[in-house]
Amino acid sequence: MQPPEFPEKQPYNLNNELAKERTHAAADRTLMAWIRTSLSLIGFGFGIPTIVRAIDATRIGKNINPHHFSNVIGLSFISIGMYAMFTALKEHRRLLKLIQSDRYVYESSNTAERVGFALILVGIISFVGVLLKAINL
Numbered sequence: 001m002q003p004p005e006f007p008e009k010q011p012y013n014l015n016n017e018l019a020k021e022r023t024h025a026a027a028d029r030t031l032m033a034w035i036r037t038s039l040s041l042i043g044f045g046f047g048i049p050t051i052v053r054a055i056d057a058t059r060i061g062k063n064i065n066p067h068h069f070s071n072v073i074g075l076s077f078i079s080i081g082m083y084a085m086f087t088a089l090k091e092h093r094r095l096l097k098l099i100q101s102d103r104y105v106y107e108s109s110n111t112a113e114r115v116g117f118a119l120i121l122v123g124i125i126s127f128v129g130v131l132l133k134a135i136n137l
Contacts, residue, residue: 039081080118
């Protein structure tokens with residue numbers, strides 16, 4: 001009986017393995033930065049309506065009700081934070097699979113750009129809302 005044939009393994013290269021470990025650690029740090037960003041966005045989403053309600057409660061004349069607008073902006077921040085978290089986790093998983101493969105090829109990601117554009121959109125909507133409110137007062 002002959003022993004089973006195994007395909008030849010490539011020689012062990014410590015430099016490659018250490019480079020993979022550094023890349024893995026960098027991917028983990030990037031994921032943690034995205035988690036912090038996402039939690040900040042979600043926190044802003046909860047805080048904005050609360051702040052607006054507190055400011056509104058101190059006014060004597062209540063011509064405009066800002067509660068609905070602040071809720072929309074707050075929910076927008078929460079949604080962007082959850083989107084950022086989901087895409088960061090998805091990107092992290094994809095990167096770890098690439099690192100573990102024998103043929104690692106760098107592929108750029110545009111997750112940060114998409115989150116940035118979403119924040120710009122919420123900022124423009126907020127600016128217009130505050131501007132319209134200031135004109136009506």
